[in-house]
Amino acid sequence: MAAHKRRNGFTLLELLVALAIASLIIVAAYGTFFSLNRAQQVAGNDMAQRRSQRALLDLLRRELSSILFRANDKQLRFLVEDRDVFGKPASSLSFASIAPPLEGAVSDQTVLRYQTLESGERLVLTRSAKDYFLDEKERTTYPVLEELDGFLVECYDGSKWLKNWDTALTPMLPKAIRITFTIYDNGRAVSHRITATPKVTGQ
Numbered sequence: 001m002a003a004h005k006r007r008n009g010f011t012l013l014e015l016l017v018a019l020a021i022a023s024l025i026i027v028a029a030y031g032t033f034f035s036l037n038r039a040q041q042v043a044g045n046d047m048a049q050r051r052s053q054r055a056l057l058d059l060l061r062r063e064l065s066s067i068l069f070r071a072n073d074k075q076l077r078f079l080v081e082d083r084d085v086f087g088k089p090a091s092s093l094s095f096a097s098i099a100p101p102l103e104g105a106v107s108d109q110t111v112l113r114y115q116t117l118e119s120g121e122r123l124v125l126t127r128s129a130k131d132y133f134l135d136e137k138e139r140t141t142y143p144v145l146e147e148l149d150g151f152l153v154e155c156y157d158g159s160k161w162l163k164n165w166d167t168a169l170t171p172m173l174p175k176a177i178r179i180t181f182t183i184y185d186n187g188r189a190v191s192h193r194i195t196a197t198p199k200v201t202g203q
């Protein structure tokens with residue numbers, strides 16, 4: 001009786017099983033890759049947001065410390081208005097300061113305005129600026145912080161903190177200015193605060 005020759009290769013069933021196992025391994029590898037990539041992107045976005053927050057706080061502190069004020073100059077009016085949007089603090093802040101010159105500006109004396117705009121359930125903080133010496137009605141306006149849950153400006157008169165201040169009515173600057181903004185970080189509200197003291201108290 002002739003001996004059976006041994007066949008080389010795989011059966012169809014073996015190939016299908018191997019293909020299924022390889023597919024599972026590839027799917028798991030891709031899932032892990034995309035999960036890590038997504039986590040890296042989220043971490044990068046969080047770091048970028050924190051850098052923006054620190055930069056904004058530092059900018060506000062420097063600008064508020066360098067306020068320009070003269071009681072008889074309307075452009076140098078210091079104004080804080082208390083507002084809220086759906087129960088969230090949404091102050092507006094107007095003042096003049098020594099700041100880096102704008103493009104096309106003739107000086108470093110800048111008239112500034114910070115105010116919030118609604119964006120769905122959140123707020124966007126914007127910054128407007130114009131040169132003190134240029135007669136411009138239009139200001140350069142751009143967002144400086146998004147996804148806000150609150151922006152509160154308070155002024156210290158020496159005995160208490162106030163949410164409104166107008167040098168057109170009280171011809172003097174507050175002794176200190178406190179700014180608090182609240183953001184959502186990983187699903188929870190986090191508040192950041194600075195306190196600035198104007199270097200001038202011009203009357």
